[in-house]
Amino acid sequence: NAGVMQNPRHLVRRRGQEARLRCSPMKGHSHVYWYRQLPEEGLKFMVYLQKENIIDESGMPKERFSAEFPKEGPSILRIQQVVRGDSAAYFCASSPGDWLHEQYFGPGTRLTVT
């Protein structure tokens, strides 16, 4: 049973370019969460999605960031016009959405903006 998959594992973008981060949840999991970890900090919640719905985007910057979880395919976190401050590790987690709160994390995508 494959775990949460994220790709790419490392992404380098120049300022002003777009970054697309992909997440495939564990089999049977319909809930996806995105978190960001800045250097020397804990993980910060960004957005919570279920298939075709954004449930909570309270942690996501209002501009340049968007997320989707289509009916088919992986969840995508999109960052437009990246800036140096976007350099971080971005983690995706999934859960089955039952009464258990445990989330299972992918290996992360390390975004570097030059």
Place this chain on the structure above:
Amino acid sequence: DQQVKQNSPSLSVQEGRISILNCDYTNSMFDYFLWYKKYPAEGPTFLISISSIKDKNEDGRFTVFLNKSAKHLSLHIVPSQPGDSAVYFCAASADFGNEKLTFGTGTRLTIIP
């Protein structure tokens, strides 16, 4: 506003002894607490959790204690092993139906052989 705090950035423990990692929270709406372990360049790995209706949960070498009145929880690892060396994150969630996690800043545990 740091709602989940881990005040010890690092901790060193002799192999075989007990490791105790602490976590404090401020939001009384949190009703579920989790500990994750993280190695460099990897995602967090779920370790153990506890609901607010309990004060203790055990799983093998790992025990989590919750003191709701003090808004404090701790993770005990006994006996500590070299493979336990990692960063440990405390996390909390509220609101069944939206289990977004609020994380602490982590404690780096080093087990000394």
